[in-house]
Amino acid sequence: MGQEFIKTLLQRNFPMNSIRLLAAEHGTGKKIIIRHEEVEVKEATPDSFDGVDIAFLTMGSEMSKYLVPFVLRAGGLAIDNSAAFRLEADVPLVVPEVNVQDIKRHKGIISTPNCITIQLATALYPLHRVNPITRITVATYQSVSGNGSAAIEELTTQAKQVLEGQTTFPHLYPHQIAFNVLPEIDVFLDDGYTKEEWKIVKETRKVMHADNLAISATCVRVPVFTGHSAAVQVEFTHPMLVDDAERLLAQAPGVKILDDSTISLYPHPWAVTGSDEVFIGRLRRDISHPNGLALWLVVDNLRKGAALNAVQVAEETIKRGWLRPGR
Amino acid sequence: MGQEFIKTLLQRNFPMNSIRLLAAEHGTGKKIIIRHEEVEVKEATPDSFDGVDIAFLTMGSEMSKYLVPFVLRAGGLAIDNSAAFRLEADVPLVVPEVNVQDIKRHKGIISTPNCITIQLATALYPLHRVNPITRITVATYQSVSGNGSAAIEELTTQAKQVLEGQTTFPHLYPHQIAFNVLPEIDVFLDDGYTKEEWKIVKETRKVMHADNLAISATCVRVPVFTGHSAAVQVEFTHPMLVDDAERLLAQAPGVKILDDSTISLYPHPWAVTGSDEVFIGRLRRDISHPNGLALWLVVDNLRKGAALNAVQVAEETIKRGWLRPGR
Numbered sequence: 001m002g003q004e005f006i007k008t009l010l011q012r013n014f015p016m017n018s019i020r021l022l023a024a025e026h027g028t029g030k031k032i033i034i035r036h037e038e039v040e041v042k043e044a045t046p047d048s049f050d051g052v053d054i055a056f057l058t059m060g061s062e063m064s065k066y067l068v069p070f071v072l073r074a075g076g077l078a079i080d081n082s083a084a085f086r087l088e089a090d091v092p093l094v095v096p097e098v099n100v101q102d103i104k105r106h107k108g109i110i111s112t113p114n115c116i117t118i119q120l121a122t123a124l125y126p127l128h129r130v131n132p133i134t135r136i137t138v139a140t141y142q143s144v145s146g147n148g149s150a151a152i153e154e155l156t157t158q159a160k161q162v163l164e165g166q167t168t169f170p171h172l173y174p175h176q177i178a179f180n181v182l183p184e185i186d187v188f189l190d191d192g193y194t195k196e197e198w199k200i201v202k203e204t205r206k207v208m209h210a211d212n213l214a215i216s217a218t219c220v221r222v223p224v225f226t227g228h229s230a231a232v233q234v235e236f237t238h239p240m241l242v243d244d245a246e247r248l249l250a251q252a253p254g255v256k257i258l259d260d261s262t263i264s265l266y267p268h269p270w271a272v273t274g275s276d277e278v279f280i281g282r283l284r285r286d287i288s289h290p291n292g293l294a295l296w297l298v299v300d301n302l303r304k305g306a307a308l309n310a311v312q313v314a315e316e317t318i319k320r321g322w323l324r325p326g327r
Numbered sequence: 328m329g330q331e332f333i334k335t336l337l338q339r340n341f342p343m344n345s346i347r348l349l350a351a352e353h354g355t356g357k358k359i360i361i362r363h364e365e366v367e368v369k370e371a372t373p374d375s376f377d378g379v380d381i382a383f384l385t386m387g388s389e390m391s392k393y394l395v396p397f398v399l400r401a402g403g404l405a406i407d408n409s410a411a412f413r414l415e416a417d418v419p420l421v422v423p424e425v426n427v428q429d430i431k432r433h434k435g436i437i438s439t440p441n442c443i444t445i446q447l448a449t450a451l452y453p454l455h456r457v458n459p460i461t462r463i464t465v466a467t468y469q470s471v472s473g474n475g476s477a478a479i480e481e482l483t484t485q486a487k488q489v490l491e492g493q494t495t496f497p498h499l500y501p502h503q504i505a506f507n508v509l510p511e512i513d514v515f516l517d518d519g520y521t522k523e524e525w526k527i528v529k530e531t532r533k534v535m536h537a538d539n540l541a542i543s544a545t546c547v548r549v550p551v552f553t554g555h556s557a558a559v560q561v562e563f564t565h566p567m568l569v570d571d572a573e574r575l576l577a578q579a580p581g582v583k584i585l586d587d588s589t590i591s592l593y594p595h596p597w598a599v600t601g602s603d604e605v606f607i608g609r610l611r612r613d614i615s616h617p618n619g620l621a622l623w624l625v626v627d628n629l630r631k632g633a634a635l636n637a638v639q640v641a642e643e644t645i646k647r648g649w650l651r652p653g654r
Binding site: 135136137139141155159160174179180181182183184188191192193214216220222224225231233242261262264266268270281282283286287288289296 | 482486543
């Protein structure tokens with residue numbers, strides 16, 4: 001994930017005088033070439049952020065909770081990719097295509113949503129604006145790369161073992177992930193939902209400013225390296241014609257429609273890895289609801305699903321002169 | 328699939344004086360040991376069915392359309408696993424746990440539904456009986472084995488190629504299936520749905536005798552060898568408590584609940600392959616609808632999803648004395 005951030009910053013020519021790479025103790029020491037200069041990954045400590053304007057955090061909730069206060073103390077802006085602050089009232093949760101104005105009221109922390117929320121909000125907000133959405137149901141097909149390199153290794157190792165007729169041993173995931181699907185992402189809560197499923201509910205409401213939006217999700221891990229897909233059904237206040245939805249989405253920022261059934265054209269993870277957009281396909285009437293629409297979304301979970309969205313937040317913050325906390 | 332039928336017939340001690348194995352021209356010649364006797368696979372011809380009481384057909388719609396008239400001419404009962412006759416008014420479409428009484432009115436043909444319909448109907452009918460279902464939305468995670476041995480080979484070959492860094496070439500599927508997911512099963516229709524998705528709508532209505540049931544589906548192929556999963560959301564006429572649903576399903580035939588989030592217990596394809604039941608997990612309130620329930624289903628698509636259901640239909644037909652056509 002850290003590498004995806006570096007790649008994104010460089011590809012987009014992000015304005016930087018200097019860059020520091022920080023990791024938890026076990027990730028330090030590595031040297032990475034950035035613009036012909038060798039930069040060593042150092043340990044993140046309370047003193048790491050002196051003189052930093054923007055800190056991108058993508059080390060998980062615990063590390064964000066620990067480090068963000070030091071970013072604030074040093075007068076920097078923390079753009080946090082973890083769930084640590086996403087639902088706090090005075091922390092904007094931002095998908096630039098949807099609620100860029102929320103950045104303005106930041107107090108030093110801006111959070112970015114989980115990857116499924118990013119793709120739902122980016123794809124659905126252009127429709128919600130003209131015909132308010134009342135309910136979303138979603139089933140996900142989430143790749144392993146969101147869990148880091150250990151997860152990619154686990155899928156790779158297990159896949160080889162299965163193909164060679166060997167026994168597999170789950171480590172990171174509770175059961176075999178190779179040639180299997182697991183309806184468990186993040187921890188289970190008492191109501192039978194997982195934390196990941198509740199994140200989608202609460203974060204999508206916050207990003208879209210739609211407190212009463214009904215949402216339910218089933219989050220499923222699939223044996224795919226990169227690219228999160230989602231089968232989505234949406235209910236609107238009024239009927240939504242497929243043609244109208246297509247027209248609105250064709251003009252919307254950050255999305256791309258790939259939808260021609262006559263040539264089996266629709267987004268799938270293998271094809272969209274490395275791309276920036278939220279891809280939309282299988283756009284059709286939901287035949288089970290008078291105001292319903294069904295669609296299929298795929299996003300590169302490391303790019304727009306994480307690094308790209310955070311970098312876009314930083315770009316907008318700079319461009320609009322909102323770097324210093326608002327009141 | 329043929330082998331799954333033989334295995335199921337033998338395991339269940341199906342009453343047989345003799346068995347004939349028939350295939351299209353290209354599948355003939357193979358010899359299979361059945362109860363210590365060698366049986367050769369012969370070519371299916373118009374004369375293949377003389378003296379046959381029950382013919383199980385699982386060679387696809389075209390072959391069923393061609394061969395079933397000869398089964399009828401010979402006075403036999405055709406139990407057809409294909410889509411050829413499923414929606415014809417005088418052909419019962421049967422999941423024994425749901426609508427065994429429909430067998431009685433057969434005129435020589437009984438159809439069995441597609442595998443997703445079998446698992447939906449088996450799992451949901453016990454709830455529908457006490458609290459009529461008004462709407463079902465489903466997203467599927469379907470394995471490749473329903474497409475036969477060529478599909479298993481395609482997934483195996485492509486997975487090896489990806490792991491070795493080689494380029495893959497799709498044959499059976501329109502895009503790479505290894506480490507990927509494809510929202511396309513069966514052909515696309517003009518309305519943007521696939522035929523597979525419409526089968527689920529129409530067949531589930533017919534099996535459950537629920538002509539007005541609203542259903543919509545997104546069918547997705549996943550890189551799994553055997554076992555079809557489904558994320559399902561159900562709306563009832565009245566609220567359905569999770570405890571009540573669990574109690575009803577615990578007593579229902581053909582289903583098994585695997586649901587304990589504290590130990591990551593839920594069905595997943597790798598674990599249920601080779602089992603007879605429709606497995607139910609992730610049973611929870613649908614937080615997006617007042618009368619809603621959400622659940623996760625997994626079935627071995629070759630067994631209850633196909634061969635077992637057909638053999639169960641035959642067993643019930645014999646047991647109830649309904650072998651000869653009703654009027």
